[in-house]
Amino acid sequence: MQAKEYRLGFFVRWCEGEDNGNEPRVTDLNDISGRDIHRYRNWRKDGINKVTLRSNLSDLRQFMQFCVTIDAVPDTIPEKITVPTLEQGENERDTYLSQDRAEAILDHLERFDYASLDHVLFLLMWEMGARLGGLHSLDVGDIDWEQNQIHVRHRPDSGTRLKNGQDGERIVALPPETMRVVRDYVDHQRTDATDDYGREPLFSSVHGRMHRRYLPKRVYRVTCPCEHGQECPSGKDPSECEYTASYDASVGCPHNTRPHDVRRGSITHWLKQDVPERVVSDRMNVSQDTLDRHYDKRTEEERADLRRQYLDDV
Template structure:
């Protein structure tokens, strides 16, 4: 079979166009990000035709990527590259069978587990700060609901104003893929999450006083809104990175000894460059750990955050050995 000249950028566009028809927005974003790095590498190597991509170059890409990211991230990138190469075979851009030579990065059991977590103490300090200085703001509600409910960012983004039930009080998470807000586990992610009256009061004040009076492209009224409609995942993530910078909520003290007046992480859109800031998922891990330490049963916690017990224990419960031992104390029998 004769290979066709194919610029890497063209192959990437065709691959993503095919994927876009059936994968979630988050998965599409992850594919796009991984391939962006792969194409950056090819550009650095002066490779402008997929015909010049061989197994040796792919191994070199893996080595190049491991200089910047953890093995678990590299493994995910390599899985995407392997799938991309397999697609490229179907359009005659690379030799058939090349994808079989691509081996995703090997990771240890410890590498598989992410330790990025927001502690209960940190969460309390952040919520105290935004509750005092940014009460009922978009950032306040984002941090409050993510922490108190332990939900995924997709669940928060999917909420409409009508999904907030002040009377119970609760938030109702629903899968609505036809209007732009699918949930990770589709209908299996649907649930009602009970919240405290204190949390409900903040959300109600936000709706009445701060929330932009806007609708999304489908005429829905998103709970987390901007002047242009439903807040994007990126916007929500930026708010979390900002709020979790220690200097944001601790009086300007930097644990990394940076000068706040010169630190690039103090600017909107750059807060992720702070060594101590965390992503929205770290709040989910923090909530699970705090709930388990407080004695909340594993099955109750799992159902509340839409997570199996096995996944909860392996990836989300970050309790220390002594914390886990204390949880067992009241259940022990002298035998």
């Protein structure tokens, strides 16, 4: 629902003329025409790739099909929304967070925001290569302090699910220094709260388990270049930038990093460290086929170097 609302929001803002001096283009969908749809398509495709344009127009067409059923738009409108087709491979993202940038973010958090929720969230994303859904499901009781492990569990009956269900359950071993940061967060920074099921969520708020939609906003915030001491690529002054006012505002920063790109960067990092693909696959809960196709962003030269290290000893 949030994704649909976000993508359809561009159409709403275009209709309301937000980019046009607030001069409305469309005030009643009953009056919308194929020419309006064409103009919106040309406006929306500026500066985005074909994959993004396709998802935006697909959602718009689906919405217009619904509007037809309630006589809100002419019945010919949905067929006038031309959705671009994708060639094989075009729906695979190449973006990921680099190791250098991840380390810069972690260094900044350790120095200026040590053991905060943001620090622990980003640290575990990078160390575990975890999906946000998996981190959202964690309880304090899932942490084995003696063995330096975190147990990721699927608990749909008590409010948290894993993407792959029970197949997503796993135990992740972490370095002692990582566990020390998590321990300091739990002991000193974590909001003492239980959720509606009496569980103690690792990422909590005064209302219980932090809502799942707030975790991505925190990732967007900490990955903004100005948040970890880097110059703004757009040359903006952070004190005057519209994206620094809040967690919500930071989502719109064009230079932040998508949460999934952090996961993709983490997986690529572990592969570059010569960790076997089977180990990375198990740790990150991703099949080896999906790993090769969507997550492994090593160059052919990097792969060849790693193969050479193995084969030279044979």
